Amino acid sequence: MRTLWWKIMALALVLAASITALRTPLAPAIVYASGGPFAPGGNSASVIGYRTHFMAAPVRVFLENGGQFVEASSTVVADDTHLTARFEVPVGLREDMSDLVVVAPGHGAMRLFAAFYNPEKGTGAVDGVTDAPQQGERAGFVFPNRNILYETIRNLNFHVPMWFTMMLLQTISFVFSIKVLGSGRWLDDRAAVQAVNASLLFAILGLITGSIWARATWSGWWTSDAKLNGAAVTVLIYLAYLVLRGSVTDLAKRARLAAIYNIFAYVLMLLFIMALPRMTASLHPGSGGNPAFSQYDLDDSLRPVFYAAVLGWMGIGTWIFNLQYRLARIENRHDEERLR
């Protein structure tokens, strides 16, 4: 156990981030609203909240359509998570879809986007609209609660660090491969291959966890998406590296050939994971122009937890690589003694 501190640090970060990721409550949110097309006139909708406390607070329910608000004429609260609201929908609302906005003290403004279809579009309602409601403060340290995602937003702190760790280990491998080209040492080649081995562990964990997350949110284990296919192709490229390296028997030739391939593989990885997905629209966050760190993708409450998780998992990945590298060094010494 050489230089203990960073290993302890990595474990502590992963532990702290994982506990926070699992224990932090979600913000209250509206997850469902029934009701077909809302034509002008009387319409009612039953609304389901998640982690809401409708009973405790005076709840106000609104429709929002093109910046115009319509307050519910009556609201019947059944329990903390269920209520029924009746709207007198005015003539002439502008947009196709109306949002549902529920305002309650301590809850902030909870919004269900595109909750109701508006079959008769106009140029803006004249009567029956009110001002925008007061937002109110949201209480405590909570994770954002988005419909479709719900609790799975916590996966951000588990799934994404896998990919960051993979990229770090492949960068380490890349550096060792460049060293091979300079020095021709077998040991550097062994280090490069061990880093790729460790990176593949995290890549495959990233693929599996991503697939499970996709099943629960996008309803498919896999979608044909630039980011997903790019990640899969990256894994195939690195597996091909292992196959190629294993198929050359001459040790000196093997080291150089593998190093050259690995440098190309790294560039392809950056291209497939970082560059190409940003050029296309995608279900996956961080695609279509914006990096994943924009304010729309990462809430302020998630950010510190996510960074801790990424740093911690990078540390654990480096630790795994470090163990394999030390073992490879012993194997290397053993091989050289045998060759002599």
Add this chain to the structure above:
Amino acid sequence: MMRNGSARLLLLLALLPAWTAAHAQGEPDWLVDTLYGSGKINTVITVVSVILLGIGLWLFRLDRRIARMEKRTK
């Protein structure tokens, strides 16, 4: 042994898209119950379990490599 293992994994991963495409449509009841119930928290549990299991399997592999090395150096 290493080469054989990664070649097999390569084949498996190459076949994966075809297999998933065939299974992408429709939502069986057991999955809706387990993944969609209770705010989809079971998805998170599954993801965390997969990570722990993956690292556990990796430790077994490393253990085997070290054992082999120990036998050779004896």
